[in-house]
Amino acid sequence: MFIRNDMDVSYVRMFHASPNGPSVDIYIDGGLAFKNLSFKNFSEYVQLPMGEYKIEVFPAGQKETPILIQNIKLPEKEVITIAVAGNFEDLQLIAYIEGNADNLPENESRLRIIHLSPDAPNVDVLVDGNLAFKDIGFMDATGYAQLPSGTYNLTVNLADTKDTVLTLNAELKSQKVYTIYMIGNPPNLLAIQSLDGSTFVRFQ
Structure with a gap:
């Protein structure tokens, strides 16, 4: 099922990726x-229509003193995840445009990695033992890799080493687009696999 949209808007969601930030x-x-x-x-x-927006982040249930104020400029006709990123003392908003499933054949998927662990060093990501994404730094988003749909073992190593800091299984379904977000701080790193909403959106 696709959502077809001919309006000059974008689809936007927020992702809370600050490991020590409050709700x-x-x-x-x-x-x-x-x-x-x-x-x-x-x-x-x-x-949201295309344009610049003032975004204010408050501790849940409060509206006295924001913990973050930042303007974000949104393009038109994109699907975007905006991450609240960084440790609480150094928060910022980062907008990531999602890739769509255009021209994605049956039984193929797309996958990228976004590094949102503020205290973690650069990493490499191996897919079933093969180097797929190299030297990913904090706030970096890789390009999308196109893979046959199926289940994969992902290994996150410190960049240019065999020192593994995180492992996970990723299930990639046919004609779907995914992002895996690396969050938390060492030694409590986490991986969140998200189905990108852009999988289902087609702009006219």
Whole structure:
């Protein structure tokens, strides 16, 4: 099922990726958009017209002193995940445009990695033992790799070493687009596999 949209809007969601940040309420241009978003969780997608927005992040249930204020410029006709990233003392918003499933054959999938662990060094990611993504630094997003659909073993190593810091299994379904987010801080690293909403959106 595809959502076909001919309006000049983008689909936007928030992702709480700050390992020591509190649950938050997020306001866009003064209006409450996302409530009580906690670490490791995504909001729903909302439609926003192209333009620049003032985003304010408050501890959940409060609206006295924001812990982060940042303007974000949104393009039109994209699907975007905005991460609340960094340790609590150094928060920032980072917008990641999602890749779509255009021209993705049956029984093929797309996968990328985003490194959002503020205290972790650069990493390499191996897929079934083969180097797939190299030297990924904090806040970096890799390009998408196209892989046959199926289940894969992913190994995250310190860059240019065989020192493994995280392992996970990823199930990639036919004609779907995925991002794996590396979050948390050593030694408590986590991997969150997310189905990109762009899998289902087609702009006219």
